[in-house]
Amino acid sequence: SxxxxxxxxxxxxxxxxxxxxxxxxxxxxxxxxxxxxxxxxxxxxxxxxxxxxxxxAPISTGLGEIVYYSIGYAADAKAPADESTRLRDLRLLHDTRVRPALRSTPGLADVNVIGGHERQMLVEPDLAKLAKSGVPMSELLRAVRRNTENAGGGVVTLGGEAFTVRADTRVRTAQDIAGIPLRPAGLGPAVTVGDVARVSVGNASRMGAATVDGQEAVVGAAIMLAGENSREVSKRAVEKLAAIGTHLPEGVKLTVLYDRSDLVGATIRTVETNLFEGALIVVVVLLVLLGHWRAALLVALAIPLSFLLLLTGMAVSKASANLMSLGAIDFGLIVDGSVVMVENFLRRLEERVRALGRPLTEDERTAELSTAAGEVAGPMFLGVTVITLVYVPIFALEGIEGKMFKPMAAAVVVALAASALVALTVMPALASFWLRAEGHAEEGGLIRR
Incomplete structure (x- = not known):
């Protein structure tokens, strides 16, 4: 505290x-x-x-597990017949070779392992033999502990050279422990750990297990560093696993069970499909409602232009483009201001053509467009402002709710501001070059009837 x-x-x-x-x-x-x-x-x-x-704990979040994989034997590999031994060997191989190599991947905070058996050396004393040999239990514990720790012996200088003395007592086999002396031969018959206890390779106590396709397995989980790009880090982790797999013993393979980049890719494809279909529907509806293909295409240009400004704003503010933020974009709202502006352009030009009975000169077209823009600029801007104000209360949310919905509200507000800017600046400029009323003296289109 x-x-x-x-x-x-x-x-x-x-x-x-x-x-x-x-x-x-x-x-x-x-x-x-x-x-x-x-x-x-x-x-x-x-x-x-x-x-x-x-x-x-590592610097990660609750959603930091971006890649799951399993390590196991191929179907035709020579695997140990005993399941416990097989799981212990796979766990040891993962902890000593796979995990250290995978942790070096940029963007990963840690690598967890689930399932398998952690290898242990088991020393099971025989109380009768201990009593017969006269070796107390405390001496057995002390001998095993003392003889399984590395120790330094200083430096020995011979012929101008310095040699480091080190006692390497790392345990590699059960026989290494069984041969530890408890009582030297000078005080009676020599007694070793193997004389008073059963030493074997066993498994540490575990609290859980993992299964793959109904079979117990060793599963690893790559944990992403908080703030990293999950798509990029997932790709690097999968590539690293593929490289590690080439250096494993024959018959042992790594299988990717879950890859976050697949989910991110599917989400991006969903957003792209929705955006494309939404834009296409808006263009078709505009063509039907306006009854003027030039005007419809002109209004449709507001979609990519406004969207480009939105993405620019998100890039500058380092906001994430995800399903929540981009999925809330309504193309109907984006083109609303441009529809009002272009429809008024078309109406004023056609009324002027009918009044004069001839095509307009460039100066006359410019004057009509300027007047038409001035007529609807204020109401159009007010309408966009009112819609924007609807999203303002969302910015007051805090905690998890704020993190979820603030990006959505920010994206909509920026998109509406971009659409208003496009309607007030780009639409009049493009209309002066692109929009023509000649040949459309009769009113057409549902929106102008």
């Missing part, structure tokens, strides 16, 4: 695990917060039980 910006503190404790969750105010610098928490952990470490080492 007492950390700047800390909003909520909660903890969960159960057998073998204690989890502490700190929630900071929105906008807090995550790196500074982690530094402060690390300092507090260092202060509290002295009060923890022996062997309890606090570890801070």
């Amino acid at each position: 007492g950390l700047p910006g800390l909003v909520e503190f909660r903890s969960l404790s159960k057998t073998g695990l204690s989890q502490v969750t700190l929630i900071f105010a929105d906008g807090t610098d995550i790196f500074r917060a982690r530094q402060l928490v690390t300092e507090r952990i260092g202060q509290a470490s002295g009060n923890l039980p022996p062997g309890a080492v606090p570890v801070m």
Whole structure:
């Protein structure tokens, strides 16, 4: 407690695990917060039980698991017949070769593993043999612990050269532990760990498992660093897995189970399809309502131009273009101002042509367009402003709701502002070059009847 910006503190404790969750105010610098928490952990470490080492979770979010994969044997591979041994070997291979290599992928915060068995050396004392040999249990524990730790022996200088002395007591096989001496031969018959205990390769206790296609398996999860692009990081992780797979033992393969880039790609395709179909429908409706193909195409230009301004604004503000933000764009609202502007242009030009009984000169067309723009500029701008004000209350949302809906409201507001700008500037300029009323002296189109 007492950390700047800390909003909520909660903890969960159960057998073998204690989890502490700190929630900071929105906008807090995550790196500074982690530094402060690390300092507090260092202060509290002295009060923890022996062997309890606090570890801070990686910088990620609840949706940070972007790639799931499994490691297993191919159908024709020579795999251990015993399932427990097979899962233990796969877990060891993953933890020693796959995980370290995958963690080096840019954009990944960590790699988790689910399922399998963690390899352990099991020492099961025989109480009768301990009593017969006269070796206490404490001595057995002390000998195993002392002889499985690396130790330095200093430096020996010979002939002007310095040699580092190091005791490498890493355990590789069960026989390494079984051969540890408990009592030297000079004090009676020599006694080793193997004489008073059964030493074997076993499995550590586990709290869960993973299955693939109904079969127990070893599954890995690549966790993305908070703030990274999930599509790009997913692609890099999958490519890295493919490279790692080429260096695994024969018959062992890595299979991608879930790739976030597939979901992102499907979302992008959905947005693109919706935008294209929406724009096409708007163009067809405009052609039917205006009854003038030049006017319809002129109004339709407001869609890509307004959308380009929207994307420019989002790029400058570093806003995310996603399904929530882009999916809320209504092309009907975007072309609303341009429809009003172009329809009034067309009406004024046709009325002037009918009044004069001849085509208009360039000066006359420019004057009519200027007058027509002045007539509807105010009402059109007011209409767009009213629609924009509808979305303003959304910006007052906070927390999860604010993060979900603020990008949508911001995208709509920027799109409406861009459409108003296009209607007031681009439409009059293009109409002076493109729009003609000759040959349309009779009123046509549903919107002008």
